[in-house]
Amino acid sequence: MTDDPIYHVDGDLVPASEATVSVDDRGFRYGDAAFETLRAYGGRIFAWDAHVERLERTCEALSLAHGLSAADLRARIDETLAANDLADAYVRLSITRGVQPGKLTPAPEVDPTVVVYVSPLPRGGLEGNPVWNSPATVETVETRRAPDEALPATAKTHNYLNGILARAELAADSDEALLCDLEGRVTEGATSNLCFVRDGAIHTPTTDGPVLPGITRDIVLELAREDGIPVHEGRYEPADVLEADEAVLTNRTWELRPIATLDGHAIGGGPITDRLAGLYDERVEESCYRAE
Known part of the structure; x- marks a missing residue:
């Protein structure tokens, strides 16, 4: 290039x-x-x-x-x-x-x-390397996710002021802002979806709320179900995430990026995150690099 x-x-x-x-x-x-x-x-x-x-x-x-x-x-x-x-x-x-x-x-x-x-x-798939250099440092911010009744959450538009304002709150060494809805329930990152693991199951905020249905999120949940990992889509408080065994952000560029800390509280990845990341790499390899 x-x-x-x-x-x-x-x-x-x-x-x-x-x-x-x-x-x-x-x-x-x-x-x-x-x-x-x-x-x-x-x-x-x-x-x-x-x-x-x-x-x-x-x-x-x-x-x-x-x-x-x-x-x-x-x-x-x-x-x-x-x-x-x-x-x-x-x-x-x-x-x-x-x-x-x-x-x-x-x-x-x-x-x-x-x-x-x-x-x-970088190359993706089984022989690839992640875009990110380290797991993400994440902060819960005061900026609230715009309600679906104001701006449809399913619409991926050029209007990114909600996410910009959220990112503007971050400390210099933080990677992503985690937004809540008007009731204080976790929704998504400024440019990512959230999944976390508790007791061997994947949990993720429901898209019935103001959450963009991320394509990477959907693939990760599909892979989890196919692998027999229980998946729960619901409404969660920030405290639920802080009590997680593992937590990860998903988007098209990052793919799966573990959350190192949320609001200074250590979480990290783990065996389920690693398993899903491997399955995702296999899907990419099969769909793109091995495709005829």
Whole structure:
């Protein structure tokens, strides 16, 4: 990959130094846009169908009828990876409502702005290395997760102020903010989902609350069930996490990242975390590196 990466902007491959989006674009003005964070392993996008489905749910929640097919979007991603000569990479796909008159109410006709950018990541799978250097230091923050009635939790949008405000509270040496809902129950990290282990079972905040249904989270829970590990989705207090035997954060880039400490209390990973991380690596290896 060159010092000036190649981005895909509205159908064209352009150097990052020349990539621009209009200041009148609604994604810039209002955060009126959907996005997905993906990973390419060995040149293949992992869990592509799940990402497409979530992107569609986000666009439906935003009433953003962009008119683009999954095949078109995938082609733009593949072209961007090829242009940067990347096989193992972070991939971000964004679709905004495009340039419209400068008023809050969106126009029904949409000429979307589509941007794909990529950056190199280590190899994943059984022979890979994690992106993170150490287990995460996590803090419970005062900022509350926006309620689902205000901003749909299932929508993955450019409006990340909730997470930004949460991260702004962190001490300099902390890695992630853990947010609670308005009732003080644990929801998720600023950019991650939470799972913890007690008495041999996986526990995770339910997506019936204001929790983004993370694709990595879903895969981890699926792997746990297939391996006979009990899974409980419920509503938990921070104290429940502090009493955990193991705790882990999940997102597409980190995959599974153990929580070293929460609010200064040591937790760490353990045998179930290690087992699930191994199963996840096997899934990546089989789906991407060994796929024909």
